[in-house]
Amino acid sequence: MADASRPNRLRLVRAGIDTYQQPVVFMHRDCAVCRSEGFTALTRVRIRNGGGELVATLNVGTGDWPPTDVAALSEAAWNALRPEHDGYATITHAEPPPSAAALRAKVFGQRLDEADFLQLMRDTVANRLSDIELAAFVTACAGTRLDHAETIALTRAMVAVGERLDWGGGAVLDKHCVGGLPGNRTTPIVVAIVAAAGHRIPKTSSRAITSPAGTADTMEVMAPVALGLDAMRRVVEREGGCVVWGGTVRLSPADDVLIRVERPLDFDSDGQLVASVLSKKAAAGATHVLVDVPVGPTAKVRSAEAAEALRARLAVTAAALGIALEVRMTDGRQPVGHGIGPALEARDVLAVLRNEPGAPADLRERALHLAGALLEIAPGAAPGQGRAQAERLLAGGAALRKFLRICEAQGGFREPAQAPHVAPLPCAHHGVVRAVDNRRLARIAKLAGAPASATAGVDFRLRVGDPVERGQPLLHVHAHTPGELAYALEYAQAHADIVLIGETA
Structure with missing residues (x-):
């Protein structure tokens, strides 16, 4: 009773x-x-x-x-x-949330000021808004419904309702990729190179929500990532860099809630994307930030025009927050590296850091490009020398040594494991790879069990322009159980155009 x-x-x-x-x-x-x-x-x-x-x-x-x-x-x-x-x-x-009037105003197309966004974000992190109300807010802000001033106001509000790191002065570097490209796991390599160069780069990363692996999932294969603020600070003070899961440090916690609602809706919103990225960079104390924007027909950003619009909004918002920003457009037509899934991507990261002969050349090249660009925006950098510096640190082993020390500082390094079940997907006919569907290739990895099963995923080594023969493996599926393996292969066989094969010239 x-x-x-x-x-x-x-x-x-x-x-x-x-x-x-x-x-x-x-x-x-x-x-x-x-x-x-x-x-x-x-x-x-x-x-x-x-x-x-x-x-x-x-x-x-x-x-x-x-x-x-x-x-x-x-x-x-x-x-x-x-x-x-x-x-x-x-x-x-429950009483109506204090931000109810602001939410209603945005739904009906009115502009909000910083005080409105601040109350909305306070209610968001205090759980005073239901998922239905949050979905209404996300929808009202989708597309082009946030102007530049509103984007700045939302970003500041998201920073204000969370923790904020203070590194005591000096440059703090950071790097972010807007996503949408399977296997594009450059972050651990970039962090290792930049920290080896003597810079601070406290990297907080996300786990996968709809993708086969987030940076935190991949890093967790090699070292603990669920560090609190104090532990994170100790790692950075000791080694200059870290790669930790952002979910334990409450940097821009409102963003974590909004992402939970945004992802199932699959809305494209530059304003919310910019606020998401830069609120976490500002909260982490970053002063100099590089943003990687892969552009391709099945990436998150699908055209040069969309990429330029995103670049402009990022630049305006970063300037308002006092962050020095560099945006690099990169090739988003096809996956990067060999592996798609936490352990497979970790294997690629280590192969590049160890300078192994079979390391994925595209992952190495992209990581060097981004690390070089980030080194060049650091205070006192010599113009045009960043790439060469990054290459020396990688080729000479300094980046590998720094990465292993970061792993040890975070709780200990471990080698990636191998999935117990692996099977190929054979090519149906000979020809040339004409295109790759990034989204559906990622779906195969998810159906195989990634990221919940860290060793699950896809090993995909073909690139656009490569010749293939009938019966040749297009990819290999890795899974923890026979059932997941069969499920992923069945989907791949039913969608033959995931890897589009055309006739040879």
């Missing part, structure tokens, strides 16, 4: 249900609180337990679960509230 002295109180229990980042509470439709408060499914409710408070979305049970005398919290809700064992909570209707 509910606490008789307080009719709107229920005992809290842990539901053991993963609702990702969204706090959810489960209550029976016949419980006293639902009946007296008039709660229905998706009602936003305020839960108070001792000194803790949480706003959550209600899901209503109609059968035997949950019992009528409890409120069952999802994992996200439980971890956010941290209630006392067998504690009771007062559950009431």
Whole structure:
């Protein structure tokens, strides 16, 4: 039974249900609180337990679960509230969020100022906005619905509601890729080169949400990445650089919430992309930033015109934040490296750092290009010498030694493992590779189990213009189980144009 002295109180229990980042509470439709408060499914409710408070979305049970005398919290809700064992909570209707008026104004096409965005981001990180409201905000800002001034205001607001690192003066370098290109795992190599050159480069990276691997997933194959702020600072002070997961350091936490909503919607929005990238760079204390923009028909940025528009917005916003910015457009027509998936990409990273004869030449070249460009925007750099400096540090082994020291500082280096099940996808006829579909190639890797299975993914070594023979492997699928292997191969065989083969000239 509910606490008789307080009719709107229920005992809290842990539901053991993963609702990702969204706090959810489960209550029976016949419980006293639902009946007296008039709660229905998706009602936003305020839960108070001792000194803790949480706003959550209600899901209503109609059968035997949950019992009528409890409120069952999802994992996200439980971890956010941290209630006392067998504690009771007062559950009431949540008040409308303070940013409700600003959200409505944006939905109806009005411009918002910095105060509006700040309140929206405060409500976002405090979980006062439901996923439906967040989806409305993301939609209202999609396309070209954020002008440059709004993009700057949103970026500043995202920085303001999170932690911000202060490195005590001096240049702090950073690098980011807007994504959309399988296997483009240049970041660990760039960090190693730049740190070996004596610069600070505290790199926070994301895990994959819709891709086969994020930089943090790939780095985690080789070293721990879930470091807190203090541990991250110790690594950077010791080695000059790091590659850690941004989810543990709360730099621009509003961005993490918005990404959760944006990705399923698959909206292209330069304003939100720029705010996402530069809010995290500013929060990490970066003073000089290089942004890699791969451009290609199946990349995230698909045309030169779209790339130039993105460059302009990045430049304006970076200038407003006091960040020195360099944007490099790169070839996004096909994957980079051999591997697609955490362990396979880690193998490529190590092959380049170790200067192995079979290391993927395109990954090495792209990493040197980006590292050289980043070195050249550092204060005091000699113009035109960045690439040569990067090549010396890589070829001479200094970059490898620095990378291994960074791994040790983060908790210890380990070699990437190999998937237990590997099978080829044979070519149906001879010809020449005319095009590669980046998105569907990445999907094969995901169906094989990446990134949840770190060793799963795709080994793809062909490039546009390469000749192929009938029966020759187009790619190899790596999987943890036979079922995942068969599932990925079935998809690949059903979509033969993932690797488009044309007749020879």
